[in-house]
Structure formats: structure tokens, C-alpha cells
Amino acid sequence: xxxxxxxxxxxxxxxxxxxxxxxxxxxxxxxxxxxxxxxxxxxxxxxxxxxxxxxxxxxxxxxxxxxxxxxxxxxxxxxxxxxxxxxxxxxxxxxxxxxxxxxxxxxxxxxxxxxxxxxxxxxxxxxxxxxxxxxxxxxxxxxxxxxxxxxxxxxxxxxxxxxxxxxxxxxxxxxxxxxxxxxxxxxxxxxxxxxxxxxxxxxxxxxxxxxxxxxxxxxxxxxxxxxxxxxxxxxxxxxxxxxxxxxxxxxxxxxxxxxxxxxxxxxxxxxxxxxxxxxxxxxxxxxxxxxxxxxxxxxxxxxxxxxxxxxxxxxxxxx
Amino acid sequence: xxxxxxxxxxxxxxxxxxxxxxxxxxxxxxxxxxxxxxxxxxxxxxxxxxxxxxxxxxxxxxxxxxxxxxxxxxxxxxxxxxxxxxxxxxxxxxxxxxxxxxxxxxxxxxxxxxxxxxxxxxxxxxxxxxxxxxxxxxxxxxxxxxxxxxxxxxxxxxxxxxxxxxxxxxxxxxxxxxxxxxxxxxxxxxxxxxxxxxxxxxxxxxxxxxxxxxxxxxxxxxxxxxxxxxxxxxxxxxxxxxxxxxxxxxxxxxxxxxxxxxxxxxxxxxxxxxxxxxxxxxxxxxxxxxxxxxxxxxxxxxxxxxxxxxxxxxxxxxx
Numbered sequence: 014x015x016x017x018x019x020x021x022x023x024x025x026x027x028x029x030x031x032x033x034x035x036x037x038x039x040x041x042x043x044x045x046x047x048x049x050x051x052x053x054x055x056x057x058x059x060x061x062x063x064x065x066x067x068x069x070x071x072x073x074x075x076x077x078x079x080x081x082x083x084x085x086x087x088x089x090x091x092x093x094x095x096x097x098x099x100x101x102x103x104x105x106x107x108x109x110x111x112x113x114x115x116x117x118x119x120x121x122x123x124x125x126x127x128x129x130x131x132x133x134x135x136x137x138x139x140x141x142x143x144x145x146x147x148x149x150x151x152x153x154x155x156x157x158x159x160x161x162x163x164x165x166x167x168x169x170x171x172x173x174x175x176x177x178x179x180x181x182x183x184x185x186x187x188x189x190x191x192x193x194x195x196x197x198x199x200x201x202x203x204x205x206x207x208x209x210x211x212x213x214x215x216x217x218x219x220x221x222x223x224x225x226x227x228x229x230x231x232x233x234x235x236x237x238x239x240x241x242x243x244x245x246x247x248x249x250x251x252x253x254x255x256x257x258x259x260x261x262x263x264x265x266x267x268x269x270x271x272x273x274x275x276x277x278x279x280x281x282x283x284x285x286x287x288x289x290x291x292x293x294x295x296x297x298x299x300x301x302x303x304x305x306x307x308x309x310x311x312x313x314x315x316x317x318x319x320x321x322x323x324x325x326x327x328x329x330x331x332x
Numbered sequence: 333x334x335x336x337x338x339x340x341x342x343x344x345x346x347x348x349x350x351x352x353x354x355x356x357x358x359x360x361x362x363x364x365x366x367x368x369x370x371x372x373x374x375x376x377x378x379x380x381x382x383x384x385x386x387x388x389x390x391x392x393x394x395x396x397x398x399x400x401x402x403x404x405x406x407x408x409x410x411x412x413x414x415x416x417x418x419x420x421x422x423x424x425x426x427x428x429x430x431x432x433x434x435x436x437x438x439x440x441x442x443x444x445x446x447x448x449x450x451x452x453x454x455x456x457x458x459x460x461x462x463x464x465x466x467x468x469x470x471x472x473x474x475x476x477x478x479x480x481x482x483x484x485x486x487x488x489x490x491x492x493x494x495x496x497x498x499x500x501x502x503x504x505x506x507x508x509x510x511x512x513x514x515x516x517x518x519x520x521x522x523x524x525x526x527x528x529x530x531x532x533x534x535x536x537x538x539x540x541x542x543x544x545x546x547x548x549x550x551x552x553x554x555x556x557x558x559x560x561x562x563x564x565x566x567x568x569x570x571x572x573x574x575x576x577x578x579x580x581x582x583x584x585x586x587x588x589x590x591x592x593x594x595x596x597x598x599x600x601x602x603x604x605x606x607x608x609x610x611x612x613x614x615x616x617x618x619x620x621x622x623x624x625x626x627x628x629x630x631x632x633x634x635x636x637x638x639x640x641x642x643x644x645x646x647x648x649x650x651x
Contacts, residue, residue: 166650168650170646234636237559240556
């Protein structure tokens with residue numbers, strides 16, 4: 014049985030994830046340079062910044078400068094990230110340039126919710142009810158449920174598939190109450206606990222419960238298994254992934270200071286291409302952008318592919 | 333349909349692969365320290381050196397010193413690598429300490445054979461006939477066929493599954509002529525061309541042609557897909573892998589100076605464990621050895637897991 018998608022939609026989060034965690038400082042000009050280069054690869058979704066508290070995330074103190082500064086290419090969805098009403102307002106100031114959509118963001122681990130958000134799960138549900146209403150009142154669609162720590166948690170250990178399903182159900186209840194329709198369920202391996210058999214078990218449960226929703230994954234390569242997880246997920250019909258060029262990013266959680274970032278966009282594209290799944294992305298151009306990202310941050314990035322070059326480049330040479 | 337093995341035999345090649353490619357110099361004492369530490373992890377096969385020309389591979393000029401120097405642990409197969417009669421003789425001097433076995437080593441790519449061995453495939457077959465006879469004349473069993481570049485080649489591009497089968501057939505003919513029985517077919521992704529669907533296609537062909545042979549893989553992580561390839565291979569019944577602690581090693585071939593090394597032993601063990609496949613290896617001990625390897629070579633190694641820590645370590649903390 015195979016449920017391979019024909020096309021995978023890749024949401025590039027390198028600028029947002031990468032520049033929030035790099036010790037930096039990275040200049041606004043370099044951030045803009047990377048965003049504009051990514052737009053030339055065939056990517057259709059690029060997350061360009063985080064509208065967060067600059068005291069907590071100094072790497073994004075220049076969010077407004079960056080968003081105002083890059084030249085938008087038609088047909089590309091540029092997005093941002095925010096966690097509260099203040100962040101939403103900052104995003105809405107760029108309504109003409111950014112694609113503004115909301116998500117009901119929950120966590121499958123009570124331990125992580127408390128450590129990371131300083132809330133109980135129940136308090137988080139209340140906050141998300143309020144935030145959903147706020148988005149909708151601004152005419153911002155809320156069509157996505159995100160579940161963090163869906164495959165395990167540094168604070169709580171393994172997370173059962175039933176716990177993930179129950180968390181998604183909580184999100185669906187919020188959506189129904191608010192009168193908005195969810196199209197996408199996004200599961201995040203926030204702390205790098207996913208392994209292929211767990212991906213298969215969790216996705217099987219979620220898919221059988223909500224067969225008509227788009228499944229999305231946000232994978233981290235914390236333990237080197239991200240591409241294997243993506244491979245398992247593609248076979249389970251997942252058709253949307255977040256990823257970062259060069260493997261930008263990291264893991265700010267408990268005891269993992271040198272941990273890897275997100276799954277590399279290039280390696281995900283290579284995997285899809287070789288499986289016969291379209292992404293719309295030109296891999297050789299993307300690899301060049303990965304090398305640019307390495308140049309900007311000033312140290313080697315986790316992507317192996319940007320150091321080796323694509324198979325197609327060697328195929329052309331060999332032909 | 334699943335053909336998951338119950339147990340996977342891991343052949344650790346970190347000392348041999350790693351120390352041959354590191355600019356070094358790495359002291360003999362450090363090499364011995366790593367070998368002895370690996371023996372405490374539960375590994376049963378450790379390749380400790382290369383008996384090669386020290387002018388070509390200066391990193392192994394001290395092969396004899398290292399083999400003489402480490403304290404052997406009972407029950408572990410310590411092995412070496414050699415390519416000719418001179419290397420075999422050097423290995424035979426340590427017959428009491430090393431497990432000496434021979435392989436019929438072929439390449440599925442004519443282009444690679446010519447560039448790397450400066451021979452045609454036909455000349456290589458003749459050389460392997462001679463070498464097989466030489467091994468047998470010393471009472472050294474030859475039970476393995478190895479096929480390099482089995483999944484693609486920087487010089488020749490894609491390699492068809494039929495080409496791999498034909499190469500194995502050439503090896504089988506040599507074995508039959510020499511009167512030795514092959515138990516294991518080992519396919520090497522020498523230049524990092526493998527991707528999961530290619531792994532599946534090639535293994536399906538080889539397995540259906542030789543259903544009673546043990547299948548082994550030697551994977552490189554050149555393009556970041558090694559663990560995904562291992563996952564696909566495990567599902568195809570592969571029960572033996574070469575790997576290197578920390579992801580030591582590299583790729584000395586065409587245009588890939590910064591390319592990654594072999595699949596990391598730790599990440600392979602994590603994958604097997606979480607799939608319910610035994611390896612006999614204690615992952616937390618192995619991760620410590622990976623960190624030691626990083627310390628010895630003096631730079632960050634590609635393994636993500638040695639930087640993040642095992643899931644079990646976090647499970648214990650969370651419990």
C-alpha cells in the first residue's frame with residue numbers, strides 16, 4: 014500500500030528559524046539577501062521573520078526592517094510567526110506583503126507546555142480560544158492546528174498517539190466553537206524524538222481519525238533521523254513539510270546546546286525528487302542558496318548535500 | 333510485507349575509515365584508545381586498521397603499532413583491510429589477534445574501476461581471481477562478495493540494478509571456480525548515490541536472485557540520506573551494516589572535499605532499537621565513544637546524536 018503524494022508543498026523556514034537562534038548578529042541586509050535568493054528557487058512558501066519580543070529573541074529585533082526591505086516576488090507566500098496579539102498587530106501592518114493566517118497551536122506534552130509556555134494545557138486551550146477569536150475578528154483565517162512535541166518530549170518522555178489525537182481533538186473543538194474550518198493538521202517533532210515507526214503509528218491514527226485533512230510535518234534533525242522520518246511520512250501520505258535551507262536552526266531545549274536544526278530543505282527535495290514526487294524547486298539553485306546561508310552565518314551548516322552537490326549535477330557531468 | 337531482521341550485525345569501521353582520511357596526524361595511542369573503548373560498547377566487529385601503502389595512506393603508516401598495541405577483548409572480531417598480497421601478508425602476521433577473511437571486491441561502475449583502480453572491469457576480475465586463490469592458499473576463507481558504487485557513480489552516473497546483479501554474478505563465478513562458498517553479498521554506496529527507492533529496487537533484484545545469502549550494506553552519508561537508506565534496507569531484510577562511530581570518514585572522490593563520512597553507528601543503532609531490532613550495543617556507551625572520537629580528531633563530527641544524547645537518557649530523566 015502506498016499513499017505517496019504527487020506533489021509536496023515545502024514551507025521554507027530557514028530565515029525565521031535560523032536567524033532566531035544564530036548568535037549573530039546577522040545584518041538585516043544579509044537576511045534580505047537570503048530571502049530574495051530563496052524566492053528564486055521555486056519555493057512558494059517562505060517564512061521570513063518572527064514578530065516576537067526583541068528582549069527574548071534579539072535576532073528578530075529587526076523584523077520590520079527585513080519585511081519592509083525585501084523585494085516580494087509575485088506568486089510566493091511570505092509568512093511570519095507570532096504568539097500573541099501584539100505580534101499579530103505587527104504582522105498585520107504588512108498585510109499587503111505577507112500572507113497572514115492563524116493557527117491553533119497546542120502541545121501534546123503537558124510537561125513541555127508548562128516548561129515552555131508556563132501554562133497548563135487547560136490554560137493554553139483558553140489562550141488559544143482567545144487568540145483564534147482575535148485572528149478571526151481581524152479577518153485572518155484560522156485553518157491549521159499545530160501540535161508541538163507530537164512524537165516525544167525531553168520533559169515528559171514518550172508521547173502516545175492517543176495523546177496526539179486527543180490534542181488535535183481539543184484544537185478541533187476550539188475551531189468548531191469559533192466557527193472556522195480546519196484544513197491542515199501539522200505535527201511538530203519539536204525536540205527530535207521522532208523515529209520512523211513512531212511516525213507511522215502516529216500518522217496512521219491521525220489520518221484514520223481525520224482522513225480528509227492535509228497532514229503537515231515540522232521535523233527536527235536532532236538525532237539525525239529527520240530524512241528517514243520524512244521518508245516514512247511521505248509513504249503515509251504527508252504532503253506538506255516545514256524545512257530550513259542548509260539545516261539552519263537548532264534546538265533551544267533542555268540539554269542540547271549543540272543539537273542540529275530542522276530537516277534540510279535540500280535533502281528533503283532530493284528525497285522527494287528521487288521518489289518521483291514534485292516540489293517545484295530547482296535543487297541546484299537551492300544548493301547554491303544553502304551555501305550562501307553557510308556564508309552568512311559564518312560556520313558549517315548541517316546539510317551534507319550542500320557540501321556534496323546534487324546527483325543531477327554529477328549525472329550531467331557523467332553523461 | 334515486512335522482512336525486518338530480528339538482529340542486525342554492525343561492523344564498526346570508524347578507526348579504519350576515520351583515521352585514513354583525517355589530516356591528522358592521530359597518535360597510535362589515540363587510535364588504540366578508541367579501539368579499546370569501542371570494544372566496551374557491545375560491538376562484535378571492529379575494523380581496526382588498513383594494511384596499505386604508507387606513501388599513499390600516511391594515516392595508516394602505524395598499522396602494525398596499533399594492532400600490536402591494543403588489548404583484545406574475547407568474543408570480538410577485530411579486522412583489517414588490505415588490497416593486495418603484501419597487505420595480506422602484513423595482516424597474516426597478526427593471525428592470532430585479527431579475524432582474517434577475504435572478499436571478492438568488485439565495482440559496478442566501469443568508470444569508477446578505471447579511475448580508482450586504473451584497471452578495466454575485466455582486468456579487475458582477473459586480479460580478483462588471483463587474489464581469491466592467494467587467500468585460499470593461505471587458508472583464509474573467502475565468503476563475501478563486495479560491490480562498490482552499487483547505487484551510482486560520480487564518473488558514470490546512475491548504475492542499473494541489472495548491472496549490480498551482473499557484477500555479483502561475476503563474483504559468484506570467481507568463487508565457484510575457486511571452490512569457495514559465498515555467504516554474504518555486500519553492496520557499497522561508495523559515493524553517496526543511494527536513495528530509498530533505489531535501495532529498494534536494487535535489493536529486491538539481488539535478493540530475488542540470491543535469496544539465501546546474507547545482504548550487507550556499506551552506506552555513506554554524502555547527501556544526508558544514509559539513515560533513510562538504512563531504514564529502507566532494514567525493511568528489505570538487510571541484516572548487516574558497516575558504519576562508523578560519530579560518522580568518521582569522508583569521501584575522497586571527485587569534487588567532494590567537504591563531504592560527509594559513513595553512516596553513523598549511533599544513529600543506526602538508535603534506528604534499529606526503535607524499530608525493535610537488536611544490535612547488542614549499549615547506545616549511551618557508544619555515544620560516549622562518539623564524543624571521544626570527536627575529541628581525538630579535534631573537530632565536530634557529523635553525528636547529530638552524539639550532540640543531542642539518546643532518547644533513553646531523556647526517558648530516564650523524565651520518568
